[in-house]
Structure formats: C-alpha cells, structure tokens
Amino acid sequence: MSRKPVIAGNWKMFKTVSEALTFVRGIRQATVGLGYAEVVLCPPFTALALMSEGLRGSGISLGAQDVFWEDKGAFTGEISPVMLKDAGCSYVIVGHSERRQYFRETDEKVNRKVKAVLGHGLTPIMCVGETLDEREAGVTEKIVRAQTTAGLAGLAPEQVAGMVIAYEPVWAIGTGRTASDEDAQSVIAYIRDIVREQCGETAAGNVRILYGGSVKPENTAGLMSKRDIDGALVGGASLEVKSFTEIIKRTSETRR
Ligand code: PGA
Numbered sequence: 001m002s003r004k005p006v007i008a009g010n011w012k013m014f015k016t017v018s019e020a021l022t023f024v025r026g027i028r029q030a031t032v033g034l035g036y037a038e039v040v041l042c043p044p045f046t047a048l049a050l051m052s053e054g055l056r057g058s059g060i061s062l063g064a065q066d067v068f069w070e071d072k073g074a075f076t077g078e079i080s081p082v083m084l085k086d087a088g089c090s091y092v093i094v095g096h097s098e099r100r101q102y103f104r105e106t107d108e109k110v111n112r113k114v115k116a117v118l119g120h121g122l123t124p125i126m127c128v129g130e131t132l133d134e135r136e137a138g139v140t141e142k143i144v145r146a147q148t149t150a151g152l153a154g155l156a157p158e159q160v161a162g163m164v165i166a167y168e169p170v171w172a173i174g175t176g177r178t179a180s181d182e183d184a185q186s187v188i189a190y191i192r193d194i195v196r197e198q199c200g201e202t203a204a205g206n207v208r209i210l211y212g213g214s215v216k217p218e219n220t221a222g223l224m225s226k227r228d229i230d231g232a233l234v235g236g237a238s239l240e241v242k243s244f245t246e247i248i249k250r251t252s253e254t255r256r
Contacts, residue, residue, distance in 0.1 A: 003208050005224065005255045006164055006231035007248050008040040008063060008125060009238025010093060010212075020047035024054040026241035034245070035059065036252035037231065040091050040125075041238070045079055052088025063091030063125065066099060069109075069116035081120040092117045093125045093233075095151060097170045107150035114151055118159050125164040125233065126151050127212070128191070132171035140169075141190055148194045157199040161206035166233040167191055172213025174235060178223075184211045185226035192228055217246035224254040 015023065020043050031039065042063040043051055052062050064087075068078035084092060094117060095110035110126065117124040128147040130140045144167070152160055167188050169179050179187075188209045196204035211223050212233030223229055231251065237243040 003206065003230045005037040005251050006040060006208055006210060007037045007244075007251055008042060008091065008093075008164075008166075008210065008231070008233050009244055010065060010096070010233055010235050011041070011043045011238060012065070012098070012235060013044060014239055015043060015047060017047050017050055020044075020051055021054055023239075023241060024051055024058075027060065027245065028055070028058045030241050030245040031058075031060070031248060034248055034252055036256050037248050039248055042091070042093055045087075048084070048087040048089060055088075061090045062088050063093060064089050065093045065096065067092045067094065067113055067117060069112040081116050081122055085120055085122060089122060091123045091125055091164070093127065093166075095147070096127045097129055097168060097173060101170075107147055110147075110151045111153050114163075115154065118155070118163070123162060123164060125166050125210070127166045127168050127233070129168040129170050129173075129213070135169065135171060140187060144187060144191060145194055148191055149198060152195070152198055155199070157203040160195060160199045160203040164208045164210060164231075165191060165195075166210040166212045168212035168233060170213075174214070176214050178214040178216075178219050179211070181219075181222040181226055184223055185228055188226075188228045215247065217243055217250060220247045220250040221254045224251045 040061045040063045042065050064084045071082050094113045099105040114124045130143040134143050208230035210231040210233050215232040215234045216237045
C-alpha cells in the first residue's frame with residue numbers, strides 16, 4: 001500500500017497577512033523540485049484568502065486550523081466549511097489538543113466538525129493524543145481509542161479512507177520532547193487497527209496517519225522511516241521556510 005506522505009504546517013496564532021505572504025514567496029522558491037510529499041499550510045483564518053492566491057500553481061495546499069459545523073447562520077465569530085472552501089482551503093485541522101484543552105472541544109464536537117468538513121468535499125486532519133498524565137498512567141491506548149472511535153463515528157468507510165488523522169501526544173507539542181520513533185509507530189499502528197475494526201481494511205490501508213509534536217529537521221527521517229507514519233503535522237518548525245523545507249525534503253527522501 002503506498003500512501004503519499006503529507007507534511008502539514010500548523011501556524012497556530014502566528015503571522016500577519018504580510019508575514020504569511022513573505023513566507024509563501026520563500027517556500028515557493030525553496031520547494032521547487034521537491035515534489036514527492038504533499039505539502040499543506042494552515043495559517044490563521046485572516047491569511048487564507050490571500051495565501052490561496054499566492055500559492056496558486058505551486059502544488060502546495062491550504063488548510064484551516066478549525067471550523068464550525070453549520071454552513072451559515074447567527075454564530076458570531078465562527079467560520080463555516082463553505083467559507084473555508086471559498087477561501088481556497090482543501091484541508092481543515094479538527095480537534096487539535098489546544099482546541100480540546102482551551103476551548104472545550106469534545107469528541108462529539110470533533111465528530112460534528114469532521115462530518116461537516118467531509119460533507120463539503122474538504123479533507124479533515126483529525127487530531128488525537130494523550131496528555132502526559134494519561135501516558136504516565138498507562139492509558140494512552142484507551143484515550144486514543146476513545147478519541148478515534150468517537151471522532152469517526154457514523155462515517156462511511158470511503159470517507160475515512162480519504163481522511164488524515166494526526167497522532168499528537170500532548171506532552172510532545174511545543175515542548176521539544178518528541179515521542180521516540182518506536183513509540184510513535186506503535187501508537188499510530190494501533191490507531192490504524194482501530195480504523196480497521198471500525199471501518200474495514202480499505203479504510204485502514206488508505207487513511208493517512210501523521211505524527212505531530214516537536215517535529216524538526218533532525219528527527220524527521222527517523223519518524224518517516226516507520227511503516228505506519230505517513231507524514232507530520234508540524235507546529236514551531238513550520239514557521240520558518242528553512243526548517244519547514246528541510247522537513248519536506250527529508251520526508252521525500254525517506255519515503256520515495
Ligand atoms: P510543535 O506543534 O511542532 O510546535 O510541537 C505541533 C502541533 O501542535 O501541531
């Protein structure tokens with residue numbers, strides 16, 4: 001089964017529109033000829049529309065960091081999947097641990113968002129992962145199972161096959177502490193088993209599962225050499241053209 005790797009940059013709440021456009025110019029030049037991995041940039045909402053123009057013809061896709069599940073209506077402050085599509089997005093991060101932690105996003109909300117995103121022909125990048133307390137208590141598998149099962153509830157196997165899931169241990173996000181290659185591979189293989197149980201072999205064989213949490217150029221090749229790891233969701237190291245390009249390059253070299 002050959003799954004094309006995805007390298008997605010999650011910019012979180014960083015970069016103004018002009019900073020984002022400067023990055024776009026830089027990354028377009030730096031990634032010419034690095035065509036193997038699929039590259040996605042997820043800037044803040046404010047930069048989406050202009051970045052979409054700036055990325056035209058580059059082969060780099062655009063993603064949002066969150067979404068609301070309704071198409072339109074009186075939901076002050078929210079952004080719908082229709083609007084994201086209109087702004088040029090093809091991916092949407094759903095259920096990032098920062099949303100779960102600071103904005104009370106539950107598995108049920110994550111599931112509604114995933115369904116809305118798929119319903120509009122966009123690709124969700126659904127995040128799951130345990131906290132440090134949970135890892136130390138030995139309940140990583142239980143947590144990841146609960147989040148995955150609930151997040152995928154009610155989806156057709158073909159929908160799941162086209163999705164992206166990101167395993168991001170919360171203790172590895174922004175801490176400089178990465179999961180070991182073996183730990184990341186083992187949890188990601190476990191997530192693939194859950195998808196197999198819930199949605200069947202084709203979905204499990206096709207769904208792309210990324211690792212996220214302090215991914216940087218130096219640890220990319222080790223992670224990407226593992227058979228179930230299909231790419232990375234990159235926070236801090238996606239903010240600089242140099243480090244993000246290096247991650248794309250090393251992924252392409254390892255997986256080609
Ligand atoms: P990090 O963030 O690479 O800065 O650890 C990853 C993420 O939160 O998606």
